[in-house]
Amino acid sequence: MPALRTPVRHSGLTRKLLAAAGDRGQKTGFGQAVGYFARISNLDYGSRLAKRFDRGQMKELLADLRRSLPELNRNVFRETNIARLTSVASDFGVTLRVQPLPGQGLGVRGFYLNDSAFSARPLIVLNAANPPLTVAAAFWHEIGHHLTQEIYGKSPDPMYLNISGGSEAHLDDPRELLADIVMTLGAYPASTAKYLFGVAKPPNDSEGLVKLVSKASGHVKSVSGFEVSAGGPLKKKLQMVASMIHIARLRIALLQEYGL
Numbered sequence: 001m002p003a004l005r006t007p008v009r010h011s012g013l014t015r016k017l018l019a020a021a022g023d024r025g026q027k028t029g030f031g032q033a034v035g036y037f038a039r040i041s042n043l044d045y046g047s048r049l050a051k052r053f054d055r056g057q058m059k060e061l062l063a064d065l066r067r068s069l070p071e072l073n074r075n076v077f078r079e080t081n082i083a084r085l086t087s088v089a090s091d092f093g094v095t096l097r098v099q100p101l102p103g104q105g106l107g108v109r110g111f112y113l114n115d116s117a118f119s120a121r122p123l124i125v126l127n128a129a130n131p132p133l134t135v136a137a138a139f140w141h142e143i144g145h146h147l148t149q150e151i152y153g154k155s156p157d158p159m160y161l162n163i164s165g166g167s168e169a170h171l172d173d174p175r176e177l178l179a180d181i182v183m184t185l186g187a188y189p190a191s192t193a194k195y196l197f198g199v200a201k202p203p204n205d206s207e208g209l210v211k212l213v214s215k216a217s218g219h220v221k222s223v224s225g226f227e228v229s230a231g232g233p234l235k236k237k238l239q240m241v242a243s244m245i246h247i248a249r250l251r252i253a254l255l256q257e258y259g260l
Helices: 008-019 030-042 047-050 055-070 082-089 132-152 172-188 190-197 206-225 234-259
Strands: 097-098 106-112 123-127 159-163
Touching: 030 082, 030 234, 047 172, 047 234, 055 132, 055 172, 055 234, 082 097, 082 132, 106 132, 123 132, 132 206, 132 234, 172 234, 190 206, 190 234, 206 234
Parallel strands: 097 123
Antiparallel strands: 106 123, 106 159
């Protein structure tokens, strides 16, 4: 799509994206959105995925993941209750803590730590300052890191920090990408992805992006009841819309490139 370069020129697009996500009350501050939407909107997700995994590799990876998560890509992972997520983590041998984290201005969602010097078991810490849906999505991303270590072996870097706005970097890091894939397949199982996005490649323009956000926000509301309009300050809402775009575009790429 055309590059999103200036706040003035594209404030209309940002307003439309927020409206598509269910928030029609914002009047100012749209210049903040340029950095969020420009990077994600112009990425070729399909080619970036294909550079990392061919069809055979992706099929094997999904089979490995399903040994631990049999419902992955079959049912929506709807759970947001912290006590139940704690139980899920424990079943994987992971300790889960949900607490307010410093650096909220950076959009910290949480982190995964596997270092016996700090914790006897692998540790997931999630930012309680975020809405329950964001916390749950971050949980499945971090569980993805845990399962990735079981597939690839323990990483030399014991910590993975999950920060809003890091989507593009995730496409270049196989471990981060797989963690996002776990989160994405949990949000949009195959039947849901085919219903919402079909098999035709969506237009890579402003109108296509608005339609994509509308579909994604509608799905989020149907699954959890959450709307971006309840997301708090403008910056956090923009982060949520950017995350919706990233997850939806990744899901479409998985559907088109691998038939998942």
